[in-house]
Amino acid sequence: xxxxxxxxxxxxxxxxxxxxxxWRRDVRHFRTDPLPALLQARLLASCALAPSVGLSEPWRxxxxxxxxxxxxxxxxxxASNHLAQQAVQAGRAQDYARLxxxxxxxxxxxxxxxxxxxxxxxxxLGRQSMPETLAxxxxxxxxxxxxxxxxxxxxxxxxxxxxxxxxxxxxDVPPEWRFIAYLCLGYPAAEDDVPELERAGWEVRGASGAAxxxx
Amino acid sequence: xxxxxxxxxxxxxxxxxxxxxxWRRDVRHFRTDPLPALLQARLLASCALAPSVGLSEPWRxxxxxxxxxxxxxxxxxxASNHLAQQAVQAGRAQDYARLxxxxxxxxxxxxxxxxxxxxxxxxxLGRQSMPETLAxxxxxxxxxxxxxxxxxxxxxxxxxxxxxxxxxxxxDVPPEWRFIAYLCLGYPAAEDDVPELERAGWEVRGASGAAxxxx
Numbered sequence: 082x083x084x085x086x087x088x089x090x091x092x093x094x095x096x097x098x099x100x101x102x103x104w105r106r107d108v109r110h111f112r113t114d115p116l117p118a119l120l121q122a123r124l125l126a127s128c129a130l131a132p133s134v135g136l137s138e139p140w141r142x143x144x145x146x147x148x149x150x151x152x153x154x155x156x157x158x159x160a161s162n163h164l165a166q167q168a169v170q171a172g173r174a175q176d177y178a179r180l181x182x183x184x185x186x187x188x189x190x191x192x193x194x195x196x197x198x199x200x201x202x203x204x205x206l207g208r209q210s211m212p213e214t215l216a217x218x219x220x221x222x223x224x225x226x227x228x229x230x231x232x233x234x235x236x237x238x239x240x241x242x243x244x245x246x247x248x249x250x251x252x253d254v255p256p257e258w259r260f261i262a263y264l265c266l267g268y269p270a271a272e273d274d275v276p277e278l279e280r281a282g283w284e285v286r287g288a289s290g291a292a293x294x295x296x
Numbered sequence: 297x298x299x300x301x302x303x304x305x306x307x308x309x310x311x312x313x314x315x316x317x318x319w320r321r322d323v324r325h326f327r328t329d330p331l332p333a334l335l336q337a338r339l340l341a342s343c344a345l346a347p348s349v350g351l352s353e354p355w356r357x358x359x360x361x362x363x364x365x366x367x368x369x370x371x372x373x374x375a376s377n378h379l380a381q382q383a384v385q386a387g388r389a390q391d392y393a394r395l396x397x398x399x400x401x402x403x404x405x406x407x408x409x410x411x412x413x414x415x416x417x418x419x420x421l422g423r424q425s426m427p428e429t430l431a432x433x434x435x436x437x438x439x440x441x442x443x444x445x446x447x448x449x450x451x452x453x454x455x456x457x458x459x460x461x462x463x464x465x466x467x468d469v470p471p472e473w474r475f476i477a478y479l480c481l482g483y484p485a486a487e488d489d490v491p492e493l494e495r496a497g498w499e500v501r502g503a504s505g506a507a508x509x510x511x
Contacts, residue, residue, distance in 0.1 A: 165424035209380035291344035
């Protein structure tokens with residue numbers, strides 16, 4: 082049997098895909114109304130189509146609903162942010178923290194993402210020289226979820242100012258799971274196609290983003 | 297001035313996006329004809345729209361054309377693969393290596409991806425607790441490139457069986473750049489919507505891919 086023909090992606094689709102890349106934002110301000118269960122299921126189904134090293138699918142998703150656990154995540158954020166402020170420009174870091182806290186407090190759907198450190202699936206193929214390709218696979222699952230969410234009008238904010246070891250104990254997951262990211266999801270309170278850090282005058286996209294060195 | 301309205305992504309676009317996720321493949325067999333320069337430029341422009349921690353855009357791309365450097369990358373792959381075979385099922389690892397070698401030998405466009413270990417851009421925001429979010433940003437740039445490529449009918453294969461330190465010296469890049477991935481790009485020699493590892497009977501997508509733990 083011949084392999085199936087690839088679907089024809091046309092100029093119209095490519096234009097919209099480019100628009101999706103432009104409009105994907107790290108969202109920090111959410112409406113608090115919950116996301117429909119069917120919509121959540123569709124997003125998780127897209128997420129599961131992400132590439133993974135050796136087809137190991139090492140990502141592990143944890144939906145965090147319990148108010149006590151959410152409060153513990155918030156405390157972890159505040160403590161980690163306190164440490165981080167010693168390293169970056171203080172005023173800016175405080176404002177940045179406020180944005181992230183808004184996401185934690187408002188977003189109706191919280192997803193923690195972990196990564197198996199030695200999954201049986203995949204037979205170890207492709208990851209012996211660079212074990213971090215497992216974590217990289219989990220990151221591509223997050224990015225797939227991010228794009229699928231944006232195409233449904235759903236925003237995602239990635240919280241990274243967290244102590245990883247503490248997350249493992251707060252969420253009571255196997256100690257061999259590596260913490261990758263904490264995601265806030267919900268309908269955005271506002272829409273924009275310019276990154277919030279750029280709108281706040283903190284940073285702009287640089288010339289290096291699309292530069293290529295020749296060798 | 298009010299922020300711009302978000303573009304309306306409709307059901308048709310979402311269906312095509314899902315199809316794109318389904319058809320994105322780790323491609324190993326390429327036609328050897330080069331990719332048009334304008335197409336390469338479009339793909340790099342999409343890649344530059346990827347999310348990054350603190351808007352740091354830490355990815356650094358290196359196009360590898362020099363035959364001697366390509367040969368050195370191939371030798372690095374063979375040496376790393378020899379070591380990897382001691383850890384995974386030998387016959388399977390050999391077949392897997394053969395697939396990856398085919399990609400290295402046939403693909404017209406080779407891109408090495410590195411990551412700045414302490415970029416000035418972004419002011420250090422968001423990455424103090426988890427410095428690996430810099431590498432994660434580079435991975436999302438790769439995934440953006442991967443999807444944009446697939447939408448243009450271009451295949452991408454990720455080679456991860458490489459010694460990272462050796463890559464830095466082969467490609468003569470700053471020693472503080474961390475090696476992330478070596479990408480082979482070109483028109484696929486064949487198309488399929490089932491992962492090659494699954495077609496070869498080595499691995500299948502598992503139930504864990506879309507599973508969510510409740511906490």
